[in-house]
Amino acid sequence: MKTIISAVLALAMAATAGSALAQSAPPGSSLPFKDCIRLDQINEWHVVDPQTAIVRTGPYQRYLVKIHAACPQLGIGADGLIFIPSMADKAVAPMRICGGIGEKVRARGQPACAIDSVSLIDEATFTGMRDKAKYHSTRTQQPSTSP
Numbered sequence: 001m002k003t004i005i006s007a008v009l010a011l012a013m014a015a016t017a018g019s020a021l022a023q024s025a026p027p028g029s030s031l032p033f034k035d036c037i038r039l040d041q042i043n044e045w046h047v048v049d050p051q052t053a054i055v056r057t058g059p060y061q062r063y064l065v066k067i068h069a070a071c072p073q074l075g076i077g078a079d080g081l082i083f084i085p086s087m088a089d090k091a092v093a094p095m096r097i098c099g100g101i102g103e104k105v106r107a108r109g110q111p112a113c114a115i116d117s118v119s120l121i122d123e124a125t126f127t128g129m130r131d132k133a134k135y136h137s138t139r140t141q142q143p144s145t146s147p
Helices: 002-024 087-092 123-132
Strands: 042-048 051-056 061-066 083-084 104-108 113-120
Touching: 042 123, 051 123, 061 123
Parallel strands: none
Antiparallel strands: 042 051, 051 061, 061 113, 083 104, 104 113
16 A cells, blocks of 8 residues: 555656646757758848847748847847857857857847747748848848838
8 A cells, every 4th residue: 555655646746846847948949950040151130129030041041039038229230130159059069049048149239138939930921021120131132220
């Protein structure tokens, strides 16, 4: 009888621990290494709003970058969107942003803002968001509404 009670208690404790871990996990997960933003291949970016940016690398990879809190200065200035890899990224893949913990984005003259998530998006989504963007990279030949 003691063995059955011990087993039931152990299962209950394991279930409780599992649900606590699930609740403390970050809301999004990192992209697989092969799908990460390659910083040396960014050829287009647009700041849609203070918490949203889109990025293109090469002709086919398009990304949605969600920022944890508002970053009102993103897109302003010559280097309007600067990605900062995490310390772990710098050790393993220094030129990639995957949406992991510790990755940040900033503009010149503004403190870095934490990246909440990075996800792949399709061409139609990218184009729709680009048309609504507030700031654009200088390489894209898009009209800018910067002050």
